[in-house]
Amino acid sequence: MGLRTVSAAEIREQVIGAIGEICCRPTPETADLLRAALNREKDELARDMLQSILLNHQIAAEEALPLCQDTGLLVVFAELGSELLITGGILPEIISAAAASAWQKFYLRDSIAPDPLRGKTLLPPEAKPGSSAARATSGLPFILHLDQVAGNRLTLHLALKGGGAENCGALQMFNPGASLGEIEDFIVRTVVEAGGKPCPPVFVGVGIGGDFESCAILAKRALLLPPHNEPDLQRMERRLLDRINLRGHGVMGCAGSTTALRVSILTRPCHIASLPVAVNIDCHAHRVTSRVI
Amino acid sequence: MKIHRLSLPLDPSGLTELKTGDKILLSGEVHTARDQAHAKFIDLLNNGEPFPFDLSKTALFYCGPAPVPPGRTSGSLGPTTSYRMDRYTIPLLERGLKVMIGKGERSPEVTAAIKEHGALYLVCVGGISALLARCVVSRETLLWPELGAEAVYKLVLQDLPCYVALL
Numbered sequence: 001m002g003l004r005t006v007s008a009a010e011i012r013e014q015v016i017g018a019i020g021e022i023c024c025r026p027t028p029e030t031a032d033l034l035r036a037a038l039n040r041e042k043d044e045l046a047r048d049m050l051q052s053i054l055l056n057h058q059i060a061a062e063e064a065l066p067l068c069q070d071t072g073l074l075v076v077f078a079e080l081g082s083e084l085l086i087t088g089g090i091l092p093e094i095i096s097a098a099a100a101s102a103w104q105k106f107y108l109r110d111s112i113a114p115d116p117l118r119g120k121t122l123l124p125p126e127a128k129p130g131s132s133a134a135r136a137t138s139g140l141p142f143i144l145h146l147d148q149v150a151g152n153r154l155t156l157h158l159a160l161k162g163g164g165a166e167n168c169g170a171l172q173m174f175n176p177g178a179s180l181g182e183i184e185d186f187i188v189r190t191v192v193e194a195g196g197k198p199c200p201p202v203f204v205g206v207g208i209g210g211d212f213e214s215c216a217i218l219a220k221r222a223l224l225l226p227p228h229n230e231p232d233l234q235r236m237e238r239r240l241l242d243r244i245n246l247r248g249h250g251v252m253g254c255a256g257s258t259t260a261l262r263v264s265i266l267t268r269p270c271h272i273a274s275l276p277v278a279v280n281i282d283c284h285a286h287r288v289t290s291r292v293i
Numbered sequence: 294m295k296i297h298r299l300s301l302p303l304d305p306s307g308l309t310e311l312k313t314g315d316k317i318l319l320s321g322e323v324h325t326a327r328d329q330a331h332a333k334f335i336d337l338l339n340n341g342e343p344f345p346f347d348l349s350k351t352a353l354f355y356c357g358p359a360p361v362p363p364g365r366t367s368g369s370l371g372p373t374t375s376y377r378m379d380r381y382t383i384p385l386l387e388r389g390l391k392v393m394i395g396k397g398e399r400s401p402e403v404t405a406a407i408k409e410h411g412a413l414y415l416v417c418v419g420g421i422s423a424l425l426a427r428c429v430v431s432r433e434t435l436l437w438p439e440l441g442a443e444a445v446y447k448l449v450l451q452d453l454p455c456y457v458a459l460l
Contacts, residue, residue, distance in 0.1 A: 069368070
């Protein structure tokens with residue numbers, strides 16, 4: 001250990017490279033899970049759809065085209081070592097510049113509405129934020145969750161998160177007396193009732209504990225992080241995956257036995273009066289990667 | 294699974310052979326439209342203005358395409374979630390809309406209206422957008438280019454793979 005420096009340019013290049021990798025190629029885990037789903041699938045319609053998804057992986061990689069036209073909202077979890085000095089810029093601006101370059105370089109879609117109310121305000125037109133003239137093909141602003149950690153490295157977990165799957169998430173503030181069954185029912189119901197909207201087979205991120213907002217962040221983080229080794233949580237993940245696939249509507253909500261490919265749970269302590277549970281869903285394109293700089 | 298080749302404008306007699314779950318290879322001229330374009334369509338109808346194209350001869354493809362890389366006809370494209378368009382769909386069906394392409398379930402009201410108007414709702418697999426880009430023969434920006442991905446693009450398609458969800 002010891003103080004290290006890293007330049008803004010190096011971080012920028014790493015982020016551009018990471019975005020380029022995930023927009024056009026599935027992760028090896030995603031491709032394996034989808035192939036396994038196809039191998040065990042008996043329904044003809046679901047098989048046809050899964051084959052299209054796997055063929056799309058090939059075409060997207062060969063032709064350097066995005067897997068999905070919804071190239072998503074860039075979400076970054078950054079763990080910045082306290083002994084790492086970044087020269088030439090601050091992290092939010094470095095990642096913004098990288099995203100702007102990547103959006104141009106890889107022909108990604110600008111999917112950001114500068115004004116979330118889209119002009120549905122009582123303000124006079126000239127006072128409305130983000131007029132349509134201000135649109136740029138940048139995909140900005142992005143979402144950054146920045147933590148300081150020990151060490152002299154910068155770890156980045158990145159996702160391009162599509163809107164259709166994001167819309168199907170849910171958060172519930174449970175009574176601490178709620179049974180595990182009630183909590184699992186909520187998670188299963190959230191995924192099953194989403195039907196075809198989030199482009200199943202999906203990845204399911206679950207956050208349990210924390211407070212209102214950290215619980216939601218935990219659910220998103222569960223989607224981006226590599227699998228953990230907590231035996232109790234792993235058992236719960238397998239049980240939830242089985243229940244979702246037993247009750248779910250299958251590929252694209254149409255047919256077949258695979259609605260979810262993986263369930264990932266993260267927990268953290270919470271107030272004695274609280275038991276927040278959040279579910280965040282990602283589509284089968286599941287564009288996530290990590291970099292350690 | 295039955296596979297049908299269909300061309301737009303749709304011959305209504307061809308609908309009688311279709312069943313839910315059948316695969317369709319769809320060709321012909323379609324118009325992309327998602328949330329913002331739909332809101333503008335409804336404004337046009339409410340203001341009594343002429344509709345910019347013949348809804349009965351085309352399909353509305355719920356889609357906001359990705360930018361087109363140089364030397365290509367189309368960038369990645371594919372369906373967006375249809376239920377967001379449900380709030381606008383019934384007036385468009387009343388105006389002659391016959392074919393919609395999207396993904397996911399429709400509301401009970403829209404499901405009933407699709408049946409009542411003899412219309413067809415097709416679903417595409419989402420997230421196979423590099424594959425679907427190969428089905429685009431031509432693309433032009435027809436309306437509201439300032440909306441970017443939410444503009445209305447006129448696409449000519451060849452054999453777009455989709456499935457019968459409602460009819």
